[in-house]
Amino acid sequence: MATDLSPSAAISCQNVWQVFGAKAPERLAEALASTGGDARRAAALLRAAGLIVAVQDVTFDVREGEVFVIMGLSGSGKSTLIRTLSRLIDGTAGRISIDGEDILAADPQRLIALRRDKLGMVFQHFGLFPHMTVTDNVSFPLKMQGKPAAERRTRALEVLELVGLKGREGAYPRQLSGGQRQRVGIARSLAVNPDLWFLDEPFSALDPLIKRQLQDEFLRLQADLKKTAVFITHDIDEAMKIADRIAILRDGMVVQIGTPEEILLNPVDDYVREFTRDVPKGRHAHVGSIMETPETLPRMPDDPKLQEGMTIDAALAACMALYQPVPVWASNGKMAGVVHPRDLAGALTADTP
Amino acid sequence: MLRTLPPARLAAVLTLACGAICLMLAPVAPWVTKWPAGWTLPATEWIGAIVTAGLEAVKPAARLMADLLDYPMGWATWALTALPYPATIAATVALGLYLGGWRMASGGLAGLGFVLASGYWQPGMNTLALVVVSVPLALFAGAAIGIAAYERPRLRRPVQTCLDVMQTVPTFAYLTPLLVLFGFGPVVGLIASAIYAAPPMARNVLLGLERVEPDIREAAVMAGTTRRQQLFLIELPAAKRQIMVGVNQTIMAALSMVIIAAVIGGFDDIGWAVLLTMRKADFGNSLISGMVIVIFAVVIDRLSAALADDRPGTRLYGAFIILLAGFALSFLVGGLLPPAGDLALFNGLAAATDARLGAFTAAYGPALDALRNGAMFYGLLPLRIGLDQAVLPMTWGVQWTPLASAALFAAAGLAAAGLLWRGRFGWAVALLLATGIVETGIVDLPWPFVLFAAGAMGWVGGGPRLAGFALAMLMPILLMGLWAPAMLSLYLSGAAVIACALVGGALGLASAASPALWRVVLPVCDFLQTIPMFVFLIPVLMFFQIGEFSAFLAICAYAVVPMIRYTRHGLVSTPDEMIEAAVASGATGWQTFREVRAPYAVPQILLGLNQTILYAFSMLVIAALIGTTDLGQQIYLALGQGDVGLGLAAGAAMVMLALLADRLLQAFAAAQKAALGL
Incomplete structure (x- = not known):
């Protein structure tokens, strides 16, 4: 999963701050100056002074074509962060570049052009325009691009078919179910074929069953489209399911960034560990992440044909009755490493006190 | 010991002490009860001089505007009076059919049929012409204000305050400066009604825009809209329902004000017809012309309220056929139809009503007098003079x-x-x-006591700021020398509010308990809120003649509705979970009511009381037409004499009293709400 990504950054955030309150930029600069650039102490100073520090010194890159999930509990600043990224609100400090262009410095005209051509966004409460039909909703971004009506309609029908809403083109949002509404939201965000896809808790308002359907749908679409996506969620299972990489946010700070597996198997602190405690690790972690590559190979009488990319659950099932180390094979047929069945079981229980 | 008391009790004790001291001082120091004339500033003259000078400066522009407005006025009047009545009726019925189906269409037909048969067609159309011109002005101005306030959040607070004042300023108060500005004529009524009717539009536009979901707004931004595209393509259409509520309220307000503006006279409209017949004690006819006003109000209200339902009209063909038939009828056989003014089918009825009424008052005169005198002697007078x-x-x-x-x-x-x-x-x-x-007696209350009590209430409800506000609202009234009429206003509205609180509260309570009763009370409430204020005067005059008691009744009839509505709403809107929790704890019905429903409803009921007070204040001015002596009467007198200073000063005094009552009650409601954690 994390292996075949292109290394270039589609979005790059450097030391991004979002502080609310009177004269936030000046006071942030002062606070940083007085603490010698120590973000934690500066944030503490600002909070003590009654300002709200929603995003604190956040730095990360989103690689082209990956699904980058920002996950945190309510109040962790994740919604603010995605709004800063899309410049729905203006960041207080830092640098956010999209394809190398600093968007915090973009003027309103440039911003409108960027949104018309490059950005698509899906909202938690759908944000459908109540006075427009499904088709009009989906073709609205195209209308803003200045596309002629016929072309708008063709494209709208195309995306609607893509999200499985063929036949509901003339309906109004109020006539649709929650799941259908979000499909419209997704179709609308994809109408202009954006380079960057922002999804702000797109499935949080839906029932569990519908939610799972749409997650699968999302994975299917993403497999075809390979967009660079920033996906916000508060649901660790959802993050594990769809992320290429996850950033865990706490009190406006990034606590850990890593693949689902890294987060699961090597949590940086108790906070992250607490988060991931109930996640069935065997289902999300892979053999490759716990195998060893020793200089000298131990004696290996058995070969249950473990693959690097197998989940730990699957691997365990394959070597239920084995007590000796077994080889792990790479996808190209060469031996990639060794794993002891005992360690497979151990990985599942490592974090359970 | 005083230091250990909680602030509310301390304030109560001090107020009591202040009252006692004033009572003791009263015999030796007459200035305590009566503000000495020597301490009064000639504020009304100053205001008059300054405002008149200002008005004179803008007069040429205003006159130009009046001349310009004469054109659309003329066109509207011409169109509505020259159009044969079958065409007008057909147009209304077609509109009713299109917007609301057959029920509304037949309602429109019956209503306008009555208007035609009553013989008041011509004055009715004159009134409508005023409404037709003033409503677009009010809608446009209101929408512009609402959008401006939305676009510039810094403007919102001042705009809200301004709208509050615009709606509390007694309707007659700004007729006086408008008269000076525009000269006698229907244009004054036009402008006054546009001013009076703009605030609901502004409020609803602002409210609707504010209520557009943030996700919808952000979705528009992310689609790459410019600010203007976002506003006109997304936000305004998304707020359509709320805006249409504003349109409905604006039309109703314009109609109400156009009718009130008839007191200026000089224009043969339906309000004038009511006024004239009332003055002649020709109650049969004032009743019928009042009915015409009510019919206009109800028909226009239902039609414009249907705009807010976004069911698409489906009966386009039927509506078109009716319209066509109406026009065909009027142009083919129009000459054969009797002229609208000649129809007076109810003349006999009016005479009969008069006769019946005469007989009734003759038969039950002593009973009615006894009722009136009893209420006056044992209720109103002691409250007034002690x-x-x-x-x-x-x-x-x-x-x-x-x-x-x-x-x-x-x-x-x-x-x-x-x-x-x-x-x-x-x-x-x-x-x-x-x-x-x-x-x-309220009128003889020592002014230091009133100031102290208001300040103390402000202090308890909203701290030093509200206390300061209370004093700032009352001091100018004293200084302007309007204290005595102001206290009369306070007494009359106070008496009406107490009566409304008791009756309305009881009705609200009963309606909350019995849905069957509510099914009867609700349409009555709707009706009372639809008919223009002016009409309330007719029935009370018929039975109790001119006087304070009639004014009191008219105020009560108008102001009781919010009390009923809010009380019931507060009592029935207790969340089910709370009720279930109480029942699960073993509470009886009465215990549930006393321990859960009633406390939960208090903030709502206080807001209802607040509305009732504001309603009572606005009716005070209208009630001045039938014999009161308070601020309303001063305003009415000023209108007659063209005394801009007195009109504005008395109007301002009334606004200040109303705002004070409003802020105090709002503060207590907010405190109660906060205490409940809502």
């Missing part, structure tokens, strides 16, 4: 003596001590204050 002056051999059959005062206070003191003994502090203070007020 028991010490109201209890006379002529009224109560005995003479009030200082000994009686002493006995009354002694009895109240004993009862209060008893209440205090049982821990009912609030009731004890309230009892003492009420005794003092009834003994003295």
